[in-house]
Amino acid sequence: MSELNIETVSRTTAMLFSGRLDAPGVARLWDTAVKTVKKTGRGKIRIDLESVDYMDMAGATFISHLSRLAGSTPAEQSNVVTGVKKEFAPLLDLSQKSKNEALSPPPKVSYIEKTGKDLTTSLEDAKMFITMVGEITAALFSCLKNPGRVRWADTWMVAERSGVNALPIVILISFIVGLVMAFQAAIPMRMFGAEIYVANLIGIAMVRELGPLMTAIVLAGRSASAFAAEIGTMKINEEIDALTVMGMEPIRFLIVPRVIAATLITPLLTVFSNLVGILGGMVVILSFGYPPISYYNQVVGFVSWEDLAGGLVKCFVFGLLIAATGCIRGYQTLRGPSAVGDATTRAVVSSIILIAVFDGIFSVIYFYLGI
């Protein structure tokens, strides 16, 4: 245990420390000691360490802090401390040598400055996004002209990881969406005896809208984030710089395989999603006592090939958007501990927004085309 006795003899205050000056000991005495020194003022303090049994760096820092408060010049400061045992002298030297000057923390930026900075960053960000879209498009075309330059092994691996492995979740979600939608629609339609037309509703809704949309959203959550994290981590580890200096364009090397794979697998996944969603609706209709063949006839008679094609064309675009957004956000990763996390968040958010916007654009186009 540490102790501090304070004695005032003829205008000099003696602070007699004893016991163990380690972290717990210092914690006990810090406030009292600092207050005493500040109250007494410079030139009238003596710090006595004669009865200190143990001292570590915490203790030494404590003593030098006090001596710095008690004396203005280094000479004065070292005169303040007396009775230092031989074994503690080097420690005190170490801590006294440290300048410990008040290096003030960096100033806080004002709100207006911060807003302005945020605005410029988002503008720059948008500019970079557009540039990257252009570069990716150019790289894609050059690869299509010269398919040998595409890294097909990587492309297959990405197709497996973000396509085949996504199949269970796509199936699950589509089945539930089909089932729930059919159930909700069947209740009011039954009042008019029209529940068999639920088949038409499910068929058209799945094939034109929900199949592509559900698949795209699952992919945005699963793959856009994964692409952003993979590429973002490579950026942080300077792997992208390494690729660049070895003369391999990162876009062709990393982004093109992902974009090709995602663009090709999205329509495939959508076909499954359509089918399973329609099956989900069928479960409801069967439970109303209709035979499967009438559900089938209703769907096939109503949903046209144009509906299916329209849905699948959308999917190519969604796949492209998801992969490109994920890769670009990853590529834009800055430095810092939360950079990869930010990049993945931005990848998911941006790709979902883009999916919604492009879905709207497609609706308008299809309306004018009469599809």
Add this chain to the structure above:
Amino acid sequence: MSKTIINVRHLCAGYNHNAIMEDLNFDIQSGEVFVILGGSGCGKSTVLKHMIGLVPPVSGQVFIHGEDITNARGKARKRLLAGIGVAFQNGALFGSMTVLENIMLPLMEFTDLPREAIEAIARVKLDLVDMGHALYLLPDELSGGMKKRAAIARAMALDPAILFLDEPSAGLDPLTSAELDRLILELAGALNITFVIVTHELESILTISDRVIMLGKKEKGIIAQGDPRKLKADPSNPYVYKFFNRNP
């Protein structure tokens, strides 16, 4: 002075039951600077990680202050860990905190010191490794050598009795590295801190270390041990002789 503080007994070090080192036995005395040597990838960091209880051994024990750290759980483990400081090979600073906050963190967690005191102690530690000018930078804004020095300061934050340093001087310029050597000697002398250091810096080994062990990858064990100055002069083991004399 010559009290043993760490005993390694029949330690088989490795990952997932694959031994990289087999049947290691050595003791470390209190206050000594003990260096672990060996070729790149031979398992030095692995042995170090076993000695701080981070990786469970394939078999064997490591005693710190007579207590087995490999089997310590809960409070006992926490108490053992509070008495050691570790600076990892790649720094392992917390990226979301400034350098100063990184050093202050263990002090805030484990002591009742007032904030002012903690900051003063953290600044002294950072000044010791000559990082007093970079208090408010994030680890991300540091060079490799600066990260290393900040990590050493963090390892020293709680004044541990034993400091484990994994390649402290790799990536430092010769002057800073010599500074660090001086600091290690000073701390070992002034505070009786025991150092367990993994390093390749021959110069620094010859300056600071009291005793070395050299690990062999093929032998899966200790191929030489003792005073480095004697090992350098002794040509009886050709590999060790070449290692110390930089003669391939």
